[in-house]
Amino acid sequence: MLRRPVSEDGASVHRLIGRCPPLDENSIYCNLLQASHFAGTSVAAEVDGELAGFVSGYIIPERPDTLFIWQVAVAEEARGLGLAGRMICEILRRPACTRVRHLETTITPDNDASWALFRGVARKLETACAESVMFDRERHFRGRHDSEMLLRIGPFARAGAQVSAALAR
Numbered sequence: 026m027l028r029r030p031v032s033e034d035g036a037s038v039h040r041l042i043g044r045c046p047p048l049d050e051n052s053i054y055c056n057l058l059q060a061s062h063f064a065g066t067s068v069a070a071e072v073d074g075e076l077a078g079f080v081s082g083y084i085i086p087e088r089p090d091t092l093f094i095w096q097v098a099v100a101e102e103a104r105g106l107g108l109a110g111r112m113i114c115e116i117l118r119r120p121a122c123t124r125v126r127h128l129e130t131t132i133t134p135d136n137d138a139s140w141a142l143f144r145g146v147a148r149k150l151e152t153a154c155a156e157s158v159m160f161d162r163e164r165h166f167r168g169r170h171d172s173e174m175l176l177r178i179g180p181f182a183r184a185g186a187q188v189s190a191a192l193a194r
């Protein structure tokens with residue numbers, strides 16, 4: 026079941042992220058904020074009453090046509106079933122995304138699953154996909170983290186239910 030998160034999900038999100046390397050772990054407080062202030066652009070996936078997936082996202086404050094996907098996590102036992110794609114689709118059909126025409130995320134160069142996931146989203150939306158460096162290994166992370174590549178998908182002209190129909194194909 027896919028649903029809008031509630032603040033009580035924060036601690037489970039923290040545990041799920043800890044089980045999904047290479048994702049960076051944030052504080053529980055950060056996950057509580059994702060599950061409350063950012064609930065409209067985030068999604069929780071439950072399987073047998075347990076949190077099996079979570080996507081955090083937000084509308085970039087100065088660019089209301091752009092949804093930024095912060096983290097995507099799917100528990101190991103639930104992978105390969107299309108859950109990550111369905112969660113992104115669920116966010117795009119929400120009222121909060123009515124004006125959204127671009128999707129952005131960052132991915133480390135060696136995260137094959139994540140590249141495949143987001144390139145698949147661009148393909149299904151029949152739109153372009155541009156890559157650049159957003160946070161550089163040396164300049165931003167002082168050598169302590171791989172560079173984070175910005176992937177910008179769009180524009181997609183359709184909105185809401187039409188986007189979700191395209192992604193479901």
Ligand SMILES: CC(C)(COP(=O)(O)OP(=O)(O)OC[C@H]1O[C@@H](n2cnc3c(N)ncnc32)[C@H](O)[C@@H]1OP(=O)(O)O)[C@@H](O)C(=O)NCCC(=O)NCCS
Nearest residue numbers: 045097098099104105106107108109110138139141142145
């Ligand atoms: C990345 C992740 C969220 C994918 O979740 P998932 O539910 O298994 O993904 P989906 O089943 O929706 O697959 C989406 C696409 O990715 C592809 N894919 C999934 N896992 C893959 C892998 N390990 N290697 C290559 N491609 C992969 C699928 O074939 C599918 O491609 P398609 O659309 O062309 O058919 C999951 O592997 C995960 O949680 N990984 C650890 C955390 C992480 O790296 N998150 C992403 C960074 S934000």
